[in-house]
Amino acid sequence: MRISASTAVASGTIVALAVVPPITNALQEPFYLGLFLRLMILAIAAISLNLILGFGNMVSFGHAAYMGIGAYVVGIGTFHAIEDGIDWLANGFLHVPLAIAASSLAALVIGAISIRTRGVYFIMITLAFGQMLYFIGVGLEVYGADDGLSLYMRSEFGGVLDINDNTQFYYLVLALLLATLYGVKRLIASRFGLVIRGARSNERRLAAVGIPVYRYKLVAFMVAGAICGVAGVLLANRTDFVSPDMMHWTRSGDLIIMVVLGGMGTLFGPLYGAAAFLLVEEFLSGITEHWQIVFGPLLILVVIYARGGIAGVVHALERRRE
Amino acid sequence: MSEPILQLRDLTKRFGGLVATDSVTLDVAEGEVHAVIGPNGAGKTTLVGQISGEIRPDRGQIFFAGQPITRSPVHVRSLLGIARSFQITSVFPGFTVTANVALAVQAHAGHSFRFWTDATRDGTLLAPAAQYLELVGLTGRAGDVAATLSHGEHRQLELAMALATEPKLLLLDEPTAGVGGDESARMVELLRSFKGRFTILLIEHDMDAVFALADRITVLDSGRILASGAPGEIRADPAVRQAYLGDAEA
Numbered sequence: 001m002r003i004s005a006s007t008a009v010a011s012g013t014i015v016a017l018a019v020v021p022p023i024t025n026a027l028q029e030p031f032y033l034g035l036f037l038r039l040m041i042l043a044i045a046a047i048s049l050n051l052i053l054g055f056g057n058m059v060s061f062g063h064a065a066y067m068g069i070g071a072y073v074v075g076i077g078t079f080h081a082i083e084d085g086i087d088w089l090a091n092g093f094l095h096v097p098l099a100i101a102a103s104s105l106a107a108l109v110i111g112a113i114s115i116r117t118r119g120v121y122f123i124m125i126t127l128a129f130g131q132m133l134y135f136i137g138v139g140l141e142v143y144g145a146d147d148g149l150s151l152y153m154r155s156e157f158g159g160v161l162d163i164n165d166n167t168q169f170y171y172l173v174l175a176l177l178l179a180t181l182y183g184v185k186r187l188i189a190s191r192f193g194l195v196i197r198g199a200r201s202n203e204r205r206l207a208a209v210g211i212p213v214y215r216y217k218l219v220a221f222m223v224a225g226a227i228c229g230v231a232g233v234l235l236a237n238r239t240d241f242v243s244p245d246m247m248h249w250t251r252s253g254d255l256i257i258m259v260v261l262g263g264m265g266t267l268f269g270p271l272y273g274a275a276a277f278l279l280v281e282e283f284l285s286g287i288t289e290h291w292q293i294v295f296g297p298l299l300i301l302v303v304i305y306a307r308g309g310i311a312g313v314v315h316a317l318e319r320r321r322e
Numbered sequence: 323m324s325e326p327i328l329q330l331r332d333l334t335k336r337f338g339g340l341v342a343t344d345s346v347t348l349d350v351a352e353g354e355v356h357a358v359i360g361p362n363g364a365g366k367t368t369l370v371g372q373i374s375g376e377i378r379p380d381r382g383q384i385f386f387a388g389q390p391i392t393r394s395p396v397h398v399r400s401l402l403g404i405a406r407s408f409q410i411t412s413v414f415p416g417f418t419v420t421a422n423v424a425l426a427v428q429a430h431a432g433h434s435f436r437f438w439t440d441a442t443r444d445g446t447l448l449a450p451a452a453q454y455l456e457l458v459g460l461t462g463r464a465g466d467v468a469a470t471l472s473h474g475e476h477r478q479l480e481l482a483m484a485l486a487t488e489p490k491l492l493l494l495d496e497p498t499a500g501v502g503g504d505e506s507a508r509m510v511e512l513l514r515s516f517k518g519r520f521t522i523l524l525i526e527h528d529m530d531a532v533f534a535l536a537d538r539i540t541v542l543d544s545g546r547i548l549a550s551g552a553p554g555e556i557r558a559d560p561a562v563r564q565a566y567l568g569d570a571e572a
Contacts, residue, residue: 191434191441198414198425205412208374209487210400210429219435 005318006311010268013275017174021167033166034238039278040173041234044180046258046270048227053256054265055188056220057200061123062110062130063255066225068137068247069106070099070232075149075242082152092155092163095233103229104222106133111221115214130252137244148243155237163237173234177271180227185267187223196220200265261302263311272310325388327352327521328373328491333382335368335545342368343379344545350491355513355522357532360542361565366525367409369542370493373523374406375399387490401430403490407480409499409525415469419460422468422479423451426486454482458512474505481512485520492522498531510534533557541565 017040024033045067052058074095081090088094114125138146154163163169187193195216198206206213236242245251254277262273280298284291306313326349335343342365350356358366371377373384375396384392391399414422424447428434431446441447455461458478463471471479477497484492497513498506510531516522517535526532532539533553540550541562549559556562 186438186440189440189442190438191428191436191444193437194421194425194428194441195434198417201414201416202412204376205408205414205483206425206429207396208376208400208406208408208412209426209483210397211425211434212395212397216434 005321006268006314009272009314013268013271014178017177021170025167030166033170035278035282037166037170037173037238038235039274040170040177041231041238042255042258042278043271043274044173044177044234045228045231046255046262046274047180047184048224048231049255050259050264050266050270051184051187051196051227052217052220052224053259054263054269055193055200056196056217058115058217058221059123059126059256060114060221060224061127061249061252061256062133063126063224063228064249064251065110065130065133065247066103066106066228067232067235067251068133068242068244069103070229070234071236071242071246072137072143072232073099073102073229074155074233074236075151076143078151078153078155079143079149090153090156092157092233095155096230099229099233100226103232104226107222107225108218111218111225115217115221127249127252130247130249134244134247134249137247140244144243146244148241148245151236151240151242154240155233169237173238176230176234181267181271188267192216192219197265257299261299261309263309266308266311266315269309269311276310324352326350327387328523329383329385330369330373331383331385333369333372333379333384335365335372335377335379341545343372346382346542346545346547348540348547348550350521350523351538352490352521353518354537355517355524355535357524357526357536357539358542359526359529359532359539360548363544364542365545366542367495368545370406370495370523370525373399374404374493397429400487403488404493405484405487405489405491406493407477407484407495407497409495411473411476411480413468413476413479413483415467417468418464419455419466419468419471419479420448420451420464423454423482423486424448426483427451427454430487451486454486457485458482459508472505474501474509477501477505477509478512481509490521492516492520493525494522495525496527497524498526498528506531 020036021033024030049060049063052060077089077095080086110126110129114122117125143149157163161168161172163172188197195211199213199217203213258273258277259270261276262271263269280295281291284294302309308315328350330346330348333343333346346369358369360366368377372379375394383390386402386404427447427450455464458481460475460478460482463475468479481497498509501509513535524535536553538551539553539556541548541556543565548565549556549562
């Protein structure tokens, strides 16, 4: 049996991620464990953005806001658990559903308005909403305003697992990453997924065959927001810190870069994109603090010469071999 | 005689100073092929747009199967049984030919809030899709990506997608536009085989096709109905000959 290049790279990436903790633990390099943890969390966020951007052609420029909402659920919850002694507010089994509810509700409101528009207007409206949430965060005096809020404890998952142990936390995130990938794989092949992908290329025709496109796009928008909210819960626990900065439009831009870099509308593209983004950032910022001077042109080259991103390059190699 | 399936009453649409549809009153009887002809800019496509729901008329009413649909959105009209093909090919280019038709089948098979089951292997969608592809003669290209089809094949796919919604009324906007002689003849043959099975409102430039297919013809000029009647009457109408047919037959 021949294994295609895409499958080989995808499985290789997952295997590589799975063996990170034993290696970093053996080398006593907890920093790198943290780096890969962040990489996977941002990959989950990028995958959720890809769902609407890559498959549905909705260029949301405020996607980091949902990550911020998820993060603030943890931040505010643990804050009151410690300050006011309300223990149950630190419960991770509460944080996750609450983050999903809050971020999908925000997505419902933002989507209900922005999906009525197209192109640049859609981008600007999602950006405006994202910035609105950013400034709400800045205004939260109780929770540190623009200085943010340090977490004095992480989400508690009872006796099930202890995410204060970064290795356990790592494997939880890896499992969630795989679950997200599998869920998106099912979703894009489902009836719902066909409608969303159809809307990407020809909304007019979709309406003409009898599909009320708006409500499907809105639900896709909410699903993406909900997944990103979960990524926010993870990110807050990973950095032990939340701040409005997580919702800043430049963070949304980073997510878009990851999706474009990795390959829009592909299953594994956002994961590759998040990996490339963080590893290049890590490597270049070790050389110069102006690492973006190198990163910018790199991105331009990808957009010009490799439209399909990393996943597209892998796919092209696969075709050449055949 | 039973009530016409489609009734247009005093339909009027302006674009700025241009009156694209001017007090059009028109009936389409169930089972007939009704052709709308007229020179470029006569307002034919605008008329189709108002019937399918993409364009809101400024005045007048549209009834479909006795129901007022003047303000219904596009997808509702499709679900009621109005299907259209587009003058400029409008398919899902990245999907396979089968998937294009299957999506049209899916649109009329209940809601699409189904997130988990693989629709690309769903027999309840694929079997009807295969049927419609066979009906239009595209079975050979079923597995190919739609973007790779020839222009004529695109028109066939358009038709299959319209049929897949099991319409009561087919709005065909120039189904032979830009199609070469051979393919064009085949399309006319195909449409002829639909006669009696579907009610068709046909917009067409090719007069041979119109006279081969239509039971009734309406001539549109500057948004207004110039004449409406059986093909023989239209052929003999002096006003029509002067305004339009004269050039075509010369």
